[in-house]
Amino acid sequence: MTEPLLSIRDVHKGFGGFKAVDGISFDVPRGSIAGLIGPNGAGKTTLFNIISGLYSTDSGEVILDGVRLTGKAPHQVFGSGLARTFQIPRPFPAMTVLENLMIVPRPQAGEKFWNNWIRPGAVKAQEEELRAKAEQVLAFCNLTQVAGSEAQNLSGGQHKLLELARILMADPKIILLDEPAAGVNPTLMRDLVDRILELNAQGYTFLIIEHNMDVVMSVCDPIFVMAQGRLLYQGNAAGVRSDASVLDAYLGETI
C-alpha cells in the first residue's frame, strides 16, 4: 500500500462550546477522487478551512505528502501544493477572467515590486508565459470566450469553473473542491464533472465536498461521511448506500 497523499489525524476544532470538528482522521490516497459528504452542519467546510490553513486546529494535525500543514498560514499551505475552492465562489470580481488566472502561479518575478523596475524584461517574459498557460487552461475549462470579462459578470456555473481553472494554474498536488456542483445547471455540471475526471486521469488528486449524490456516487472513491463533527463512515459508494448509520444521519434525504 502506497503512502496516502493527504492525511488528517485526529483533528479537533471548537467554537466556544460548540465542537465543529470532533476528532476526525482519514487518509486521501494518491490519485483518488475522494468525496466528503454529510448533512448540513456536519463540519465539512470547517474541516476544509482547517486543512487549507484558514482556521487553526485545537489539536491534531494535517499532513500533505509527508509535510505537516498544521500551523501554516493559508498562503504557505497553498505553497505546499494544496489548493481549494469555496462553497460560494470567491473570484476577484473587478479583475478580468484572464488575470484571475494569471495571478495564481508562483513564484512570479513581477510580484516583487522592484523587479518591475530593474528586470522588466524578465517580468515581461514571464507574463507572456503565464498568459499562454492561462489561455490553455481557459480553453480546457471552456472559458475562452469570457477571458476579457470582469469576473463579477460571469454566471454562477462559470464562477465554479473559474475557481477550478484558477487552481489549475498552480499545478497543485491535491485539489479541494467545496460543493462544485451546487447551483450549477445540468449542462455545466456535466462539463465540470468531465473536467474533474479528465484531470484525475492526468494524475490530480481531489477531495470534494458535495451534496449532489449522483456526482458523488459516480466519481468519488473513497467516500468519507461526516456528521456532527465526527467521521461516521468511510468506504466506497456501495458501502455508503448500505450503511445504516449513514442512512440515519441522512434521515429524510435521499442518497
Next chain:
Amino acid sequence: MILQHIADGILSGAIIALGAIGLSFSMKILRFANFSHSELLTWGAYFALIFASFTAAFGPGLGNPVGPFSFGWKFLAALVFTAIATSALALVLHELVFDRLRRTANHMTMVFASFGVALLLRHLVLLLFGGDPIYYSNALQFAVLLPGGVRVMPDQVFLLGVTIVVVVSLHLFLTRSRTGISMRAVSENPDLARVSGVNVASIVRWVWIIGASGAAVAGLMYGMTVQLRPELGFSLILPLFAAAILGGAGSLYGAVIGGLVVGLSENLSVMIIPTTYKPAVPFLLILAILYFRPQGLFGERQ
C-alpha cells in the same frame, strides 16, 4: 486628587458615552463610520438654544433655576425639542446624501461623504450663529464639595442621571419593543432580517433617529456644562470614535463603557504625563485594545 480626576472622568465620560451610542449603532447597522455624527451634537446644542430663545418670553434661558441647578423645567422641553429637531436634520441628511450613496457607491464613499457633510454642517453653524461662544445661562455654577475633597457641579450630577435614564430606556427599547428587536436583528444579519420580513429601510431611519437624539442630548449637556461654539462637536469627534470602537460597534453598553473609559483615561492621564499629550491618550488606548481585540471590547468577532 485622584478622586477628583475620577469624578471628572465619569462626568465627561457620560457625555462622550451618549454621543458614542449613535456612532456605534451607525457603524454596525448603517455600516459606515459617520464622521458627521459629531456635528449632530453641535446642532443639538444649537437647536436647544433656538428653543430657549423662542421661549424666552416665558422665563430666562432654560427656565427659572430649580433647586441647586442652573435650569428649570423648560430644560426637559428643550431636551425633547432638540431631540426631534436633530432627528429631523439627520433624516434629511439620510435622504439627501447617505441613502442615495448607499445605492450607488460603496460604504467608503459614504465615509468620505460624511467628511464633506461634517464640514458643511459645522460651517453652517458658523454662518448662522457666528463664532462667539454662547452659554444657556451666563451664571456660573460653583462646584459643591463632596466628601473626599471631590468637587462636582450639581448640573453635572443631574446630567449623569439623565444619561442613565437615556441608556436604560434605550436598553428597554432594544429588548422589549418590536422596532428595537428588529433593529438588533438587522444589526446581526441584515439579509436574514430582510428575508424574515423586517422593513430594513424603516429600521435604518430609526437608527438615525436614535443616534441623532443621543447626540442632541449629549450636545445639550455639553453646552450646559461647557459652552456652545461651532467646533463643539468637532472637538469631540476623536473621543466619540474612541468610545464607539473601544466598546465594539453596535453594542449599547460597549459604547457607554467606552465613553467612560475614554473620559477616565483622559482625566487620569494627566497625573502621569504632561497635559499636552492628553489628546493622544484615547488613541493609545484604542491601539492597545485593538491590538489584542480587533473587534473592540464588546464587539463580536466576524
Next chain:
Amino acid sequence: MRRLGKYVALGGLVAFLASMGNVMAQECPIKLGAILPVSGPMGQVGERISNTGAFAVEVFNEAGGVKNCPVEYTLRDTQGQSAVGVDAAKSLVDLEGVKALIGAVSSGVSLPVLTSVAVPSKVVQVSCCSSSESFTALAQEGKTKGYWFRTYATNRSQAAMGALLTTEKGFKNTAVIYVNTDFGVGLAKRYVEDIKKLGGNITSMIAYNESQQSYRAEVTKALEGNPDSVFLVAFPVDGATITREWLSLGGTDNLIVNNSLRSDDYFKAVGHQYLQNLVGYDSAQPRLPSVTTFNELFQAKFDGPPNGPGLHSVFDAVTVVLLAMEAADELTGDAIRDQIRNVTADGGIEVYPGAEGIKRAKALLAEGKQIRYVGATGALQFDANGDVQAPKMTWKLNGTENKETGYYTTEQVADLIKRLDK
C-alpha cells in the same frame, strides 16, 4: 499624461482669464492684502481682527486714501492652515497685485508666508499678532531682508509685566496655565524665569492644547499645590472655558491674565461678576486725546470698546503700512519697507489715528516733514528686526468697565527687562 497636460492647460487658462481683469486694472484703487484666520479655531479672534483692519482702511480712505487713491482691503482666509495661507498670500501678491500684506495671526502661518511669499516677492508683511521668537532669529540672520514687521510687542516685555504684576500684588504661589503654541510656551517660560527673580513661586505649569472639549483635567492638575493666584495665557474662547471650570472647581479668583484676554468676549463669557479680582497688562495707549478719538471711532463703528486680542495692533499695522505707502515715492515693496521706520521715527512730528490725524500726516508728508505715528498701541518703534517696543499699562475690571491702573513708559519697561535679564 497627455490628457493630464490638457487639464492643466485648461485650468491655467481659466485662472489666467479670471485674473486678467485685476492685473490689467489701473493703479487705483490701491490694494492692501490681509491674510487672517476667519474660520477654524481662531475664527472668532480672526474675524474681529479683520473687521478692525478693514476699519483702519476705511478711516484712511476717509482722509483721502493713499496718493489720492482709495485703498481696497482684500481679505483671504487662512483657515489656520499654513499651505492655504501661503497660497492666499501668493495669490494676493501675484493675482490681486496687493502692495503689502497684513497678517497672519499665528506664527505657524506668518512664517511660511514670510519666507516663501513676502521676502521672495519683495512685499512688506506686517503682522498684528505673531509673537514667535523665530522672527527675531530670522531677521538677525538677514533672512527677512527687512520686509517683516510686527506691531505686537514681543513676549519678552509681556512676561516681565506679568511677573511684575504678580509680585506687586503680593502673590506668593502662582499656577501658570498657558496655551501650547509658540506664543504661550515662549511667554510662560519667560514668566517663570522672571517671577523667580522677583521672589515669587510657581506651583505648577500647565500647558493646554487649543480647542478641546473641556479642560477639567488641566484645571484639576493646576489646582494642586493650592496656588493663591493663577497666571493665564490664553485666547478668549478657550480662556473662558478654562476660567469657568477653574472657578467652578474652587480655584482662586486672583487671576493675572495676558493681554490676549483683555477682551469683552472673555469677560462676557465668564461673567463680569466673577472677574472682579482679575488684573492684567497690555500695551498702553498713548495718553493723548487722539486715542480717545480712536476709541470713540471704534465704539461708534462696532458698538463696543476695542477690547480683544490684536485689535489695536492690527489697526496700527494697517495704518503704518498705508502711511509708509503715502510717504514712498513709488509703491514698491522696497520703498514701502524703507518708509515704515520713517513714519514712526523718533523726533518726527507726532500724528494720531483717525481721519483728521491721517489728513494731517499726509499734509506733513507732502511738505516733506518727518512724522511720527503714535497709534492705538502707543508710540511704535520698530527695531532692526522689525520688532516693536511699546509702553505698557496694567488694568483691572471694575464692574463691566476695564480700568487702567498703571502706566509704564517704554523706558521703564526696558529698565525692568534689563533688571530681570541681569
Next chain:
Amino acid sequence: MIGVLSYLIFFMILALVFGIAVLGLNLQWGYTGLFNAGVAGFLAIGGYAMAILTGPSREAVFGGFELPFLVGLIGAMGAAGLGGIIIGLVTLRLRGEYLAVATFGIAVTIQLVCLNWEYLTGGTLGLIGIPNPTHELASAPLAQNAIFLAMVVALTALVYWGLQRIVNAPWGRVLKAIREDEIAAESLGKNPALIRLTSFVLGCMLMGLGGALYVAFIGFVSPFDFLPIITFQIWTMLIVGGSANNRGAILGAIVVWAVWTGSGYIISQIVPPEFQAQSGAMQAVLIGLILVLSLLFRPRGLIGEKLHVSRHAKL
C-alpha cells in the same frame, strides 16, 4: 501677466507636492484598500526629517546637519518608510474604519510629539531657515520657483512612472486581489500581511517625500503645518480625482487644490466687503458641498479605475 505666471507656478508647486502624497495614498487606498487616515503624520515625519537633515544647527535642538538637499529627500523617505514599518506592524491587522481610527490617532500623536518634544522638533516654534535648493541656482524669485516647479514636475513624473511600472504589473495585480478578496488571495498563495505592509510602507515614503518637498519649499516647519485637516484634503484629492488611478490622483490634487484656494479667491471677489469675515465659513461650506456633490454624481472620481491590471494582460 508675470503675476499670473508667477502665481500659476507657485500654485502648481503646492498642488504637485500634494499630488505626490496623493499618489502615496492611492497606492495604499486605491490599490490595496488600506484606509490610512494618518496622512498628516507621515507628511510630518518627512518634513521634520528634511528639516533636521538639511537645516542649520540650532542651540539645544537636535540635528541641523546641513546635508545636501538630495540627502534630505532620501532621508525623509527613509524616515517615513521606517515610521510606516513600525506603524504598519502594529495597525495593519485592523480593517476599514478601525484602521482609519488607529492611523488617525497615530497622526494626532505624531503631531503632539512635534509640538512638545522640543529637543527633536523645536517644539511650538518649529524649525526655521531650511534651505531651498533653488536659491543657490537662481536669484530671481520667479526663476527660483520655476526651477523648483521643474524639479517637482520631474519628481512627480518619476514617481508616476515608478508607480505605473509596479501597479500595472504582477505586483499591482496581487494588491488588487488582496483589496478585493483577501481570503481568496491568501488561499491562492499570496501573503497579504507582507504585501499590505510593503504597499503601506511605499505609500508612506511618498508621503514623506511630499512633506519634505513642502518643507524645503516653504523653508520652515512647524507642528501647525500638519493638522488633521491636511489628511482630509489629501483624501478629497484622491476621491475626487479617482482612486486606483494614478492620473486621477494627480488630477485630483490639482483640481481640489484649485477649488480649495480658488473658492477663497472667488468669494473674495463676489462677497461684499461687509461680509468678508464670513468668507471663511462660506468657503468651507462650498468645499463640503463640492465634495458631497461629486461623490453623489461621480462616485468613481474624475478618472476611474481601469479594468486591466498588468500591462501584459491587455486583451
